[in-house]
Amino acid sequence: MHGSSRDALHFVGPRDVAIVAEPVAAPGPGELLVETVVSAISPGSELLVYRGEAPAGMALDASIAGMRSPARFPLKYGYSTVGRVVALGPGVDEGWRGRLAFSLHPHESRFLARADELYPVPDGVPAEDAALYPSAETALTLVMDGRPMIGEHVAVFGQGVVGLMVTALLARFPLASLATFDLHPLRLRLSRELGADDAVDPRSAAAGRRDGDLTYELSGDPATLDDAIAATGFSGRVVIGSWYGERAAPVALGGAFHRSRMRLICSQVSTIDPALSGRWSMQRRRDAAWAALTQIAPARLVTHRFPFAAAPDAYALLDRHPDEAVQVLLTYEA
Numbered sequence: 001m002h003g004s005s006r007d008a009l010h011f012v013g014p015r016d017v018a019i020v021a022e023p024v025a026a027p028g029p030g031e032l033l034v035e036t037v038v039s040a041i042s043p044g045s046e047l048l049v050y051r052g053e054a055p056a057g058m059a060l061d062a063s064i065a066g067m068r069s070p071a072r073f074p075l076k077y078g079y080s081t082v083g084r085v086v087a088l089g090p091g092v093d094e095g096w097r098g099r100l101a102f103s104l105h106p107h108e109s110r111f112l113a114r115a116d117e118l119y120p121v122p123d124g125v126p127a128e129d130a131a132l133y134p135s136a137e138t139a140l141t142l143v144m145d146g147r148p149m150i151g152e153h154v155a156v157f158g159q160g161v162v163g164l165m166v167t168a169l170l171a172r173f174p175l176a177s178l179a180t181f182d183l184h185p186l187r188l189r190l191s192r193e194l195g196a197d198d199a200v201d202p203r204s205a206a207a208g209r210r211d212g213d214l215t216y217e218l219s220g221d222p223a224t225l226d227d228a229i230a231a232t233g234f235s236g237r238v239v240i241g242s243w244y245g246e247r248a249a250p251v252a253l254g255g256a257f258h259r260s261r262m263r264l265i266c267s268q269v270s271t272i273d274p275a276l277s278g279r280w281s282m283q284r285r286r287d288a289a290w291a292a293l294t295q296i297a298p299a300r301l302v303t304h305r306f307p308f309a310a311a312p313d314a315y316a317l318l319d320r321h322p323d324e325a326v327q328v329l330l331t332y333e334a
Contacts, residue, residue: 004023004024005021005022005024006021006022006023006024006108006109006110006111007019007020007021007022007108007109007308007309008020008021008022008076008106008107008108008109009076009078009106009107009108009308009311010074010075010076011049011050011073011074011075011076011077012073012074013052013073013074014050014051014052014073015050015051015052015315015316015319017050017311017312017315018312019308019309019311024110024111024112025112026087026089027087027088027089027092027112028089028090028112029089029090029091030089030090030091030092030114030115031088031089031092031112031113031114032085032087032088032089032092032096032112032113032114032115032118033085033086033087033088033110033111033112034081034083034084034085034086034101034103034110034111034112034113034118035083035084035086035109035110035332036081036082036083036107036108036109036110036111036308036332037082037083037084037100037127037331037332038081038082038127038128038131038329038330038331038332039078039080039082039107039131039308039329039330039332040080040131040132040134040135040327040328040329040330041078041080041107041314041315041318041327041328041329041330042078042079042080042134042135042161043160043161043318043322043325043326043327043328044160044161044162044220044242044243045243046077046078046315047315047318047319048243048245049071049075049077050315050319051319052073053245053246053247054071054245054246055071055245055246056070056071056072056246076106076107076108077106078105078106078107079104079105079106079134080102080104080131080132080133080134080135081102081103081104081105081106081107081108081111081131082100082101082102082103082121082127082130082131083100083101083103083110083111083332084098084099084100084101085097085098085099085101085118086098086110092115093115096115096118099120099121100120100121100127100130101118101119101120101121102118102119102120102121102130102131102133103117103118103119104117104134105117107308107311107330109308109332119133119286122290122294124294125290125293125294126299128299128302128329129293129294129297129298129299130293131329132161132293132298132299132301132327133289133290133293134269135161135162135165135298136165136289136290136292136293136296136298137269137285137286137289138162138165138241138269139162139165139166139168139169139292140169140285140288140289140292141267141268141269141272141285142162142166142216142218142239142241142267143166143169143170144273144276144280145239145265145267145273146214146216146237146239146265146267147214147237148170148173148175148214149213149214150173150174150175151174151175151176152175152176152212152213152214153175153176153177153179153211153212153213153214154170154173154175154177154178154179154212154213154214154215154216155178155179155180155181155212155214155215155216155228155231155232156170156178156179156180156181156196156215156216156218157180157181157182157202157215157216157217157218157219157227157228157231158181158182158216158217158218158219158220158221158224158242159180159181159182159184159187159188159190159191159199159218160182160187160218160219160220160322160326161298161301161326161327162218162241163180163182163187163191163216163218163219164187164190164191164194164301164326165292165296165298166216166218166241167180167191167194167195167196168194168195168295168296169292169296170195171194171195171196172195177197177198178195178196178197178198179196179197179198179199179200179212180196180198180199180200181199181200181201181202181219181227182199182201182202182219183201183202183203183323184322184323185323186303186323186324186326187326188200188201190301190326194296202224202227210230210231210233211232211233211234211236212231212232212233212236213232213233213236213237214232214236214237214239215228215229215231215232215236215237215238215239216228216238216239216241217238217239217240217241217242218241218242219242220242220243220244221242222242222244222247222248222249222250223249224242225238225240225242225249225251226251226252228240229251229252229257229262229264230256232260232262233260234260234261234262235260235261235262235263236260236262236263237262237263237265238262238263238264238265239265239267240264240265240266240267241267241268243268272285298327301326301327302326302327302328302329303324303325303326303327303328304317304325304327304328304329305328305329305330305331306328306329306330306331307330307331307332307333308330308331308332311330314328314330
């Protein structure tokens with residue numbers, strides 16, 4: 001019978017993950033059984049959970065079914081899974097059978113889902129690109145929230161996967177300049193390849209202009225928020241896309257900021273800016289994100305692939321060697 005068991009990744013404590021065998025039922029009415037092909041580890045929010053730095057009383061993600069409970073160990077977490085539909089429950093359209101689909105689902109070798117919890121992967125999109133769909137949708141949201149304009153000077157702090165995708169999208173705008181900042185040479189090289197005019201270590205003397213129009217803070221480091229503010233000029237915008245978890249961001253607002261009329265903008269993918277929601281639905285943004293993903297072809301940002309059984313090694317690599325790892329994928333045998 002399809003789906004008699006599965007392997008699932010459990011976060012069992014800080015920096016401790018395990019692969020656990022679990023039973024899984026055959027699909028019931030309205031359900032589909034999906035065999036996972038590949039899943040992507042988020043090097044941002046997932047590492048916060050892995051390190052035990054997610055706020056304990058806060059839902060993992062109130063917008064995703066199954067992740068609305070507080071972040072307490074043991075738990076499952078993850079939201080970038082691509083698999084193939086192998087069995088259908090009663091009442092499910094036969095057109096789903098054999099279809100490659102994306103799901104905001106934790107790391108598991110197979111899982112049950114309703115049709116409205118699956119996104120059909122567009123024809124021609126490889127599974128590895130599709131696994132990075134959440135990063136593409138997040139990057140699109142960040143760009144939309146920043147409202148870049150023709151001729152502006154834009155800076156992006158943090159060139160992880162989301163930061164790199166933001167850079168790729170911004171590079172398509174007719175900006176006056178696009179500068180990016182990161183501590184790691186590998187990420188700076190990728191940033192230049194994706195269209196940054198300048199990509200530098202923020203500690204270097206070549207750190208660039210300090211009166212920008214629009215700045216993104218995507219490093220995940222609370223201390224970087226001061227750098228982002230300092231890089232932004234009068235009446236500029238700072239879009240904060242990092243999730244700091246339980247770490248505080250002691251921001252220096254007593255100096256030039258006080259007279260700057262600067263705007264600090266909170267951006268997060270689970271909602272659409274109310275100013276845009278009259279015209280932008282979630283479905284419209286999803287369609288735009290898939291289009292952006294096909295243009296970026298983000299699988300080129302994948303630096304490591306681990307078989308699912310070696311998932312503990314994958315998390316340890318991301319945690320200890322951000323200079324080596326950008327995007328890490330987990331692969332599943334057929």
